[in-house]
Ligand code: GDP
């Protein structure tokens with residue numbers, strides 16, 4: 001176990017804000033027990049065994065009055081979330097009581113924790129690495145169970161293990177290079193060293209690229225697949241949307257800090273979180289949509305990863321349809337021919353000419369016909385390699401990791417190029433070291449304080 005660094009004692013409410021069955025106030029640090037003992041009436045918490053839950057009351061030493069009936073968990077370092085002494089006060093959960101307890105803890109020696117500070121300590125005290133801390137954050141806002149799986153695997157340290165293996169490989173190469181540079185008397189030392197470096201750089205680059213290949217999938221799992229439904233008025237967009245949003249699947253979240261009343265809506269389609277773009281436009285009154293029409297679609301289309309283009313199979317193709325087909329030609333697109341319960345009027349030859357036969361699907365939204373095949377097509381379109389098979393593999397889901405992997409790859413390219421151009425080994429070596437650093441930033445083995453602050457501040461309070 002890593003040795004605990006000297007930190008002050010922090011506290012925060014660790015359960016989500018608002019009224020609930022119980023709330024938990026968490027304290028971490030050397031003084032955790034000292035602080036709680038001053039305001040706890042019950043057993044002497046300094047003497048209870050570690051990892052026990054203890055019944056008692058929190059009271060205000062000033063007034064001697066009870067604040068709440070509580071259960072206090074006592075967990076001594078180092079086997080705790082932060083590797084420090086941790087005390088958790090389970091209280092009854094009224095906002096008033098919980099806040100009063102926190103205030104008492106703060107006045108008796110603890111400091112208010114910053115967002116993510118508990119997890120930051122777990123990292124600084126060596127219990128988890130950086131990519132694992134980020135996984136904690138991802139699990140907190142995982143959108144679907146598959147996103148959750150990806151985050152859990154990361155928390156397990158799968159990504160870290162792989163990165164650490166790569167770094168070990170680089171370190172071995174660097175060590176080898178050092179030895180060879182130290183013994184230049186061997187004639188072909190330089191040649192052999194160059195070859196060894198190049199072979200390894202090529203090998204590591206392959207592995208980095210394999211990781212990067214999972215990034216798109218990973219990012220979709222994490223952030224959702226931006227999807228828009230376009231089509232002229234009355235073709236059935238809202239009806240199709242509603243079919244996709246089977247009640248139990250719809251997840252609607254408020255996005256604080258974005259434009260007024262912008263809602264992010266997520267639908268879970270076979271484990272793929274679709275993030276619906278501009279559903280407000282679809283849900284508003286029809287004539288309003290008609291007015292905004294193509295212009296609004298253009299915007300939605302440009303910010304989408306996937307476009308569902310709806311055509312009315314019971315009507316002939318109009319100019320507006322053709323315009324929308326053209327607009328979506330460069331997008332990943334599924335063409336939905338809706339209203340198949342009505343007599344067909346759409347000229348299929350023309351449609352096939354314009355959009356091809358692939359990724360065309362027929363539905364009758366009013367009868368909820370075709371929703372399943374549509375879902376299947378959406379999932380297949382983005383996970384052609386089959387997401388199941390990659391489920392247990394390491395998947396990169398985090399934008400910071402992706403950019404660092406790109407840096408690592410760039411450095412490896414320089415190594416390979418440098419050797420091919422016959423640059424001196426000690427120059428090439430610097431690029432390899434650079435790669436080693438980039439990979440190290442993923443796990444936090446090389447890190448700087450600024451990065452840490454920026455990262456952990458994204459956590460919610462109390463985590
Ligand atoms: P939007 O303007 O594209 O969003 O279209 P809506 O979903 O609001 O549907 C317009 C009208 O078409 C409504 O009266 C729907 O009930 C009807 N509609 C939608 N889908 C179908 C369908 O598959 N078959 C039939 N017969 N009517 C449909």
Ligand code: ZN
Pocket residue numbers: 234237238239282283
């Ligand atoms: Zn509509």
